[in-house]
Amino acid sequence: MIAQDGVLFVLLAVCGLSWASLQGNIRPKTYVDLGAEDVYQFNGNDTHTDFFRLVLHDGPNLLVGGRNFLHILNLTDLTETQRLTWFSSDSDKFMCKLKGKDEESCQNYIRVLTKISPGRYLVCGTNAFKPICREYSLQTSGFLMEKETSGQGICPYNPKSNNTAVFTNGELYSGTFADFAEVDSLIFRQPFRTRQFDSNTLKNPNFVSSFAHGDYVYFFFREVAIENINDKESIYSRVARVCKSDRGGFRYIRGCRHCWTSFLKTRLNCSVPGDLPIYFDQIQSTSDLIEGSYGGLNGQIIYAVFTASTNSTGGSAVCAFNMQDISEAFEGTFKEERDSNWLPVDNSKVPDPRPGRCVNDSRTLPESTLSFIETHSLMAESVKSVFRQPIVTRTSSQFVQIAVDPQVKTPEGKSHDVLFIGTDNGKIIKKAVNAESAENPKKLDLVIIEEIQVFPPSVAIRNLKVVRDDSVAEGRLIVISDSEIKSIKLHRCNSDKITSCSECVALQDPYCAWDNQGHKCISMKSAAQWSDNKNFLQSIASGVHSLCQKI
Numbered sequence: 001m002i003a004q005d006g007v008l009f010v011l012l013a014v015c016g017l018s019w020a021s022l023q024g025n026i027r028p029k030t031y032v033d034l035g036a037e038d039v040y041q042f043n044g045n046d047t048h049t050d051f052f053r054l055v056l057h058d059g060p061n062l063l064v065g066g067r068n069f070l071h072i073l074n075l076t077d078l079t080e081t082q083r084l085t086w087f088s089s090d091s092d093k094f095m096c097k098l099k100g101k102d103e104e105s106c107q108n109y110i111r112v113l114t115k116i117s118p119g120r121y122l123v124c125g126t127n128a129f130k131p132i133c134r135e136y137s138l139q140t141s142g143f144l145m146e147k148e149t150s151g152q153g154i155c156p157y158n159p160k161s162n163n164t165a166v167f168t169n170g171e172l173y174s175g176t177f178a179d180f181a182e183v184d185s186l187i188f189r190q191p192f193r194t195r196q197f198d199s200n201t202l203k204n205p206n207f208v209s210s211f212a213h214g215d216y217v218y219f220f221f222r223e224v225a226i227e228n229i230n231d232k233e234s235i236y237s238r239v240a241r242v243c244k245s246d247r248g249g250f251r252y253i254r255g256c257r258h259c260w261t262s263f264l265k266t267r268l269n270c271s272v273p274g275d276l277p278i279y280f281d282q283i284q285s286t287s288d289l290i291e292g293s294y295g296g297l298n299g300q301i302i303y304a305v306f307t308a309s310t311n312s313t314g315g316s317a318v319c320a321f322n323m324q325d326i327s328e329a330f331e332g333t334f335k336e337e338r339d340s341n342w343l344p345v346d347n348s349k350v351p352d353p354r355p356g357r358c359v360n361d362s363r364t365l366p367e368s369t370l371s372f373i374e375t376h377s378l379m380a381e382s383v384k385s386v387f388r389q390p391i392v393t394r395t396s397s398q399f400v401q402i403a404v405d406p407q408v409k410t411p412e413g414k415s416h417d418v419l420f421i422g423t424d425n426g427k428i429i430k431k432a433v434n435a436e437s438a439e440n441p442k443k444l445d446l447v448i449i450e451e452i453q454v455f456p457p458s459v460a461i462r463n464l465k466v467v468r469d470d471s472v473a474e475g476r477l478i479v480i481s482d483s484e485i486k487s488i489k490l491h492r493c494n495s496d497k498i499t500s501c502s503e504c505v506a507l508q509d510p511y512c513a514w515d516n517q518g519h520k521c522i523s524m525k526s527a528a529q530w531s532d533n534k535n536f537l538q539s540i541a542s543g544v545h546s547l548c549q550k551i
């Protein structure tokens with residue numbers, strides 16, 4: 001750890017930055033050791049690792065995909081209420097082993113899980129390196145299989161592969177590899193895909209997330225950066241999009257009848273500014289798309305965690321991106337390879353209709369638009385982050401996952417996005433982002449509210465989700481590792497340890513306020529409760545309240 005910090009320190013010195021501007025490893029206000037009270041957990045198979053990855057919240061249920069099973073857990077206490085058992089056939093396992101894969105890889109790992117209509121789910125598994133998708137309806141008696149199809153192009157073959165899928169407007173969009181050897185990467189919606197074996201389109205991607213927004217479906221991933229001609233190995237993070245209305249081109253695109261006519265991508269810029277910016281280039285995870293009021297304007301934001309490199313040196317960061325900035329990048333200048341360099345394309349050379357914009361029927365697009373987008377899927381401008389700098393950085397452990405409780409209202413009348421950041425060493429770091437401060441990095445405070453050791457330091461966090469439901473109105477944080485699922489409280493306002501007004505206010509936790517009449521630290525149950533704001537004392541920004549002393 002000392003060595004890592006040392007490396008960064010030298011870098012910072014070279015770049016003329018102060019240690020503070022990278023925020024270093026800020027100490028949290030509170031280190032939390034979870035007691036047994038108030039933690040619920042589900043332990044998977046005790047003899048084999050489940051490699052849990054997916055979690056789907058549906059009403060009172062939490063669906064979790066693992067190894068040969070899909071578990072349905074009760075949201076309140078994580079008890080298993082039903083399960084789907086789905087083993088690969090002996091012949092599929094036999095073929096898998098014959099091709100040289102080991103026993104553990106030749107199991108069925110659930111890697112796609114979406115709700116297609118009330119009570120109906122699409123579930124895909126790696127099925128011993130021969131992916132299969134099934135549609136199930138959930139009956140009181142259990143899961144009923146309605147349909148089985150090939151999972152090729154939808155679900156990875158390799159359980160270690162990083163894939164994504166999103167279901168929207170009755171169709172499934174996926175980002176994965178479509179072959180055993182993992183060379184055929186694609187973004188796919190039956191029957192349309194990205195151009196095959198074209199490194200300008202995708203080059204060895206690791207997909208992290210996807211969602212639908214407006215006319216488009218967006219994908220977040222990292223991949224080998226073809227435009228970095230100085231370093232052929234370097235990795236950049238990307239956002240890409242396709243039109244929901246894309247129906248391919250009338251003519252074959254370089255022999256591909258069913259290739260997207262709208263696929264565009266660009267770089268995500270999560271960096272500490274300076275003469276030589278420090279880049280965090282490897283996206284690891286994103287939050288859901290969050291809607292709220294930022295700096296007085298309504299907007300949509302996505303938070304993402306990045307590492308500087310895959311091996312654990314160099315630190316990690318959280319950056320936020322505005323959907324408007326993402327759209328602007330796609331409306332901006334294109335990039336192309338010219339004289340063995342990647343250069344911006346003069347706007348006068350861009351055909352009309354503009355490539356990448358959605359049209360009613362892409363099969364009517366002219367030759368000029370189609371042939372331009374064939375060779376120009378990369379934009380010249382990267383997407384800047386909301387604060388032009390990371391919201392939080394760290395060198396002592398790697399950030400790997402993020403979940404956000406959006407727009408948490410406080411008695412002060414403000415809104416905060418509460419970030420829960422999962423690390424590779426079993427921790428959750430909790431931080432509030434004041435929505436008023438959007439676009440103004442000077443107002444971005446450095447406070448880390450809590451650091452929670454959820455799993456032992458040897459265990460990485462694989463997924464995180466904030467859930468709220470009638471049964472858990474206060475909300476819970478679901479934390480997933482390879483072999484365990486835990487449900488923890490979002491805050492510890494009502495802890496026995498907090499007995500005074502000043503202690504309560506010092507937490508700087510948007511969920512907590514001092515109740516002046518009840519004389520205790522309480523948590524918000526509903527926004528309406530805070531309307532009598534004089535009765536509740538809080539000061540997220542400073543952690544001190546002048547009225548506290550007078551009590």
Ligand SMILES: *[C@@H]1O[C@H](CO)[C@@H](O)[C@H](O)[C@H]1NC(C)=O
Pocket residue numbers: 045046047048068
């Ligand atoms: C654990 O995994 C093994 C091997 O796949 C399986 O035979 C066993 O039934 C599983 N146990 C439970 C409790 O699910």
Ligand SMILES: *[C@@H]1O[C@H](CO)[C@@H](O)[C@H](O)[C@H]1NC(C)=O
Pocket residue numbers: 160161162206284
């Ligand atoms: C998937 O992502 C994780 C986390 O970034 C990484 O450790 C792993 O190597 C990736 N898997 C593959 C096959 O690249």
Ligand SMILES: *[C@@H]1O[C@H](CO)[C@@H](O)[C@H](O)[C@H]1NC(C)=O
Pocket residue numbers: 269271272273274277381382384388
């Ligand atoms: C990334 O953002 C930083 C800070 O705003 C800026 O200095 C840098 O030029 C940007 N880099 C790219 C590649 O856009």
Ligand SMILES: *[C@@H]1O[C@H](CO)[C@@H](O)[C@H](O)[C@H]1NC(C)=O
Pocket residue numbers: 360
């Ligand atoms: C696109 O389709 C919609 C509905 O079918 C129609 O109202 C609209 O005029 C069409 N737009 C164009 C540019 O053809």
